[in-house]
Amino acid sequence: MIALTLAEITAAVGGDLRVAGEDTTETVVDGLVDTDSRTMGPGSIFVAKPGAETDGHRFVGAAADAGAVLAIVEHPVDVAVSQIVVPDAVAALGALAKEVVARVRAGGDLRIVGITGSNGKTTTKNFLARILEAEGETVAPVKSFNNEVGAPVTMLRVTESTRFLVSEFGAAAPGSIAHLAGLVEPDVAVVLMVGMAHAGGFGGIEATAKAKAELVAAARVPGTAVLNIDDARVAAMRDLADSRGLRTVGFGQGPAADVRAHDIEVSASGTACVVEVDGERLPLRLRVLGAHHVSNALAAIAAAHVLGVAPADAVARLETVEIAERWRMQPLGSDRVRIINDAYNASPDSMAAALRTLAQITGPDERTVAVLGAMSELGESAGEEHDRIGLLAVRLNIRRIVVVGPEARRLYLAAVGEGSWDSEAVHLPDQDAAFEYLRTELRDGDRVLVKSSNSVGLRHLGDRLGELFS
Structure with a gap:
């Protein structure tokens, strides 16, 4: 401080x-x-x-x-x-953060980026921090410090020599993002996506979209809104940005995107694509697994470009990122049995993206195994969303579906109902039972996804399996 x-x-x-x-x-x-x-x-x-x-x-x-x-x-x-x-x-902590950031901003060249979205906040934050730290002193959250405590604690790390503050904003309830972003009034407001994560706590996806738009409403004028134009609810926030006098930069795969990706290829070694910015085409090879991380990379490149970083430099720095964050598509194990530990959090969107990645990176002579736990905070949509993931796992031809915990039983029943039987799908009561089952079930050539919400704790099961097969 x-x-x-x-x-x-x-x-x-x-x-x-x-x-x-x-x-x-x-x-x-x-x-x-x-x-x-x-x-x-x-x-x-x-x-x-x-x-x-x-x-x-x-x-x-x-x-x-x-x-x-x-x-x-x-x-x-x-x-x-x-x-x-x-x-x-807690209110005092926020007030102190607001005062400190205001003093640094008034006396120097501090630029502030705020990031929100139902999924991808922490990955995008890490991507952007990697890009910006080569430009000057950069402060960014540790892990997912994005709530009423973690966000101010991060803000209070700025000093007179800090050039960039990257803040990640989660939403515990309507008004959360407005409060947190209001402490710093970001110069750049990045909205990644509106999905079903935490929708149960907001009363539905439209209320979630309204909560995410609070970041655009809190951005400093003049400033920039960096919006995912592939997400209709995020793209609609352009009207709010325009009404406030903010510049808008769109990212995505559509032709209207200012920062665009195409020719996306996913493999076991990472994710490749071509990034197009201002007519310049730049090949990007991320070490991070999953096509869904391309959108996060585009958001980071777009935000950095707004701050004056050349896209070629941003791409080169992104290629040095080895993992998005611990427990986020983290490769463990060995070439013999590869474990992908993605159990820090889970929503219907991130669960579907992780399953598709598993299917994409598994070769014809290898076997897909999905170890899945419950998705939390979905409210009345929980049953339907777990059904949807069970159906998707079968339709992606995941060869072994291992469902863990009573809260995820409906996912298992949906998989069985869709045609996953004869031990292709199993339901186990807890992590220990799952570990004992998997230690004998897994074999050479298996590619294993471990995915659940944080509260379920399957990330620890992923770590145990990674150590067992290292």
């Missing part, structure tokens, strides 16, 4: 300062800001966030012992460290 006095921090968060030891209102703090006491070090700021399972106020002492010099709390704690008492610690 940039250097601020305790008085300045107190004013930013609207709290009541209680100094400790030799501190005064003019004591300067410039360390890490976080809600996790385990990340604290000398000069850091600990935000005591109440939680469903534990309360951050219990760890103020541990944070101070680790070097924290300030705690933002909702009530005073009997620990010898300066404290700012606020009504809401």
Whole structure:
């Protein structure tokens, strides 16, 4: 974080300062800001966030012992460290992030990109960060830090020398993206897609589209909206961008795209295509598996181009990315038995894309195996969407369909109903049962996809299988 006095921090968060030891209102703090006491070090700021399972106020002492010099709390704690008492610690975290980013922006050349979408946010964020870091100091989220805590924690990592801030915005509810994007007012607003992920929590896909459009509504004017024109709901956000005076750059495979991909080829070694920007044709070979990642790459190239990066440079840097993120189409195992661990998250769109990738990268003498768990947060559409994935797996001729957990049983029943029988489809109660089954079932030449929502935890099963067959 940039250097601020305790008085300045107190004013930013609207709290009541209680100094400790030799501190005064003019004591300067410039360390890490976080809600996790385990990340604290000398000069850091600990935000005591109440939680469903534990309360951050219990760890103020541990944070101070680790070097924290300030705690933002909702009530005073009997620990010898300066404290700012606020009504809401998470709101204070966001307010501090807003103040810090505003100061850096006012005093330098900071450019901010916001990314949202039902799928692909983290991959696109990583792609764009790889492109921009060669241009100057770039701050981007760790993992999927995209909520009311993770996004401000990332924002607070900017300093006077930061040139680019890449923010990833998830939506827990309507208004979430508006709030988070409003903290920084991105210069570039990237909307990837509107899908069924989390649609149950929003009341349907149209409400989800409205929530994603909040990013375009929060973008800084003048600024740019980078929109996926292959997605009709995202493309329709052009009207909102126009009404606000934003420039629009479209990406996709259609002829109207400003940043366009064609001749897409998927193999076990990666994904190749030709990228066309301003009439220039550039071959791109991603090491990341899956045709669906081409759209993420296009979004990153388009956003970087808006920020002044030559498309040829962007393409060259993307080709150095080995995996999108841990547990996202991550190759494990060996050439003998290849495990693709894509179980960090799952929606109907990402599940379908992963299954198609599995089918595309498997040779005629190899066998496809899909290990599938439940997709969460689909609301009333859950049953229908699990049916659809079961049917798709059979129609893609996936040779072994291994369904894990009671919540995914309907996927299994749909596969059986579509004609996957005689042990081609099995339903197992949990990860341990699945591991025991697969350790004897898998054989040389198998290509195995492990896919589920994060809450199901099949990513750990994928790791175990990767280690077993490495």
